[in-house]
Amino acid sequence: VECLYAYPVFVGTKWQDNAEYAQIAADIQLFLSDLFSSTFRNVLEQYGFFWGNIIAAHFEGAAPAPTLNDPGIAQIVADLHAAGIIPDETTVGKEGIAAHAAIVYLDDTVAFSDDTMSTGPFSLCVAPDLVYGYHWFNTTLRSTPLYYGVVAPMTDACVAGDSNMLPLTQTQRITIVTSHEIAELISDPQPFTGWSVSNGEEEIADICEGQDATITASYPDGTVNTWTVQDIFSLYDFQQGKVPCVIDSGAPAWYPSDRPHLHRPRLAQAQRAGLALPLPATHRIDGKVVRKSNVTHRFARNLMAGLRHAEIHGDIPQLLREMADLLERDTR
Ligand SMILES: [Zn+2]
Numbered sequence: 572v573e574c575l576y577a578y579p580v581f582v583g584t585k586w587q588d589n590a591e592y593a594q595i596a597a598d599i600q601l602f603l604s605d606l607f608s609s610t611f612r613n614v615l616e617q618y619g620f621f622w623g624n625i626i627a628a629h630f631e632g633a634a635p636a637p638t639l640n641d642p643g644i645a646q647i648v649a650d651l652h653a654a655g656i657i658p659d660e661t662t663v664g665k666e667g668i669a670a671h672a673a674i675v676y677l678d679d680t681v682a683f684s685d686d687t688m689s690t691g692p693f694s695l696c697v698a699p700d701l702v703y704g705y706h707w708f709n710t711t712l713r714s715t716p717l718y719y720g721v722v723a724p725m726t727d728a729c730v731a732g733d734s735n736m737l738p739l740t741q742t743q744r745i746t747i748v749t750s751h752e753i754a755e756l757i758s759d760p761q762p763f764t765g766w767s768v769s770n771g772e773e774e775i776a777d778i779c780e781g782q783d784a785t786i787t788a789s790y791p792d793g794t795v796n797t798w799t800v801q802d803i804f805s806l807y808d809f810q811q812g813k814v815p816c817v818i819d820s821g822a823p824a825w826y827p828s829d830r831p832h833l834h835r836p837r838l839a840q841a842q843r844a845g846l847a848l849p850l851p852a853t854h855r856i857d858g859k860v861v862r863k864s865n866v867t868h869r870f871a872r873n874l875m876a877g878l879r880h881a882e883i884h885g886d887i888p889q890l891l892r893e894m895a896d897l898l899e900r901d902t903r
Pocket of ligand 1: 755774776777
């Protein structure tokens with residue numbers, strides 16, 4: 572995956588109704604903003620990755636059933652694509668793709684158990700296997716493939732008996748699993764046709780599972796966010812005889828052969844675009860998808876550097892209407 576447009580999709584009522592979960596959901600969104608501006612991206616460039624960012628969160632509310640399986644997850648994701656909340660794919664080249672990928676987060680009101688997948692039956696949060704997430708794809712529900720990851724609630728009950736996970740906070744456990752699934756979704760979006768080893772039994776995060784590290788993201792105002800992730804396998808470092816499980820790498824970027832030099836000038840552009848993200852989250856309420864007016868208002872304020880629009884110019888709402896009309900007509 573060359574460009575990852577990440578859409579955290581929160582399934583389960585607690586993400587909206589429980590203050591602790593609401594805070595974790597906010598942290599996850601911030602983490603997805605910070606992940607790709609950290610050194611983590613340097614490890615993935617050798618696998619053809621260029622840039623990623625969170626675009627917008629979606630809060631789905633109650634799950635359609637108390638226990639979901641993979642077809643259930645795929646249907647939720649497909650419905651979000653059908654409703655235009657997550658855009659369908661536009662293939663950007665022969666070797667690289669753009670993925671508008673849902674990262675589905677389950678709270679502890681939702682269980683997961685599946686026996687439909689070609690990799691064999693499994694459940695999330697069930698000892699002794701202790702699987703915490705997976706990533707997969709679907710080519711039948713939409714005209715273009717869907718790519719998605721799934722992350723378990725990572726409560727104490729979910730990680731019971733796991734001495735590596737138990738000492739960590741719920742948010743730390745979730746960011747670790749997220750880093751694992753995103754690294755693999757990028758390098759092996761249709762398992763196991765991309766980067767994997769041992770006859771496709773292990774992907775680049777599996778090899779380094781259980782080895783955790785921290786990444787940081789710095790802001791111009793001096794804020795530094797620190798997040799716990801897991802190490803990712805770097806083929807380049809391995810071939811150099813260095814420690815292969817890393818969260819930073821000097822690996823040269825690998826570019827799709829059909830457009831080798833397109834990337835560099837676009838990097839600054841992509842980074843600038845990230846400053847306006849994420850877009851205001853969507854919520855499913857009484858069957859309708861809505862944005863919360865206070866969140867949308869805050870987003871508009873942020874676009875104007877936190878100033879009241881009337882302080883900048885009295886006519887900004889009218890200007891925004893004209894811009895909306897022009898963007899709607901812009902079909903290029
Ligand atoms: Zn994995």
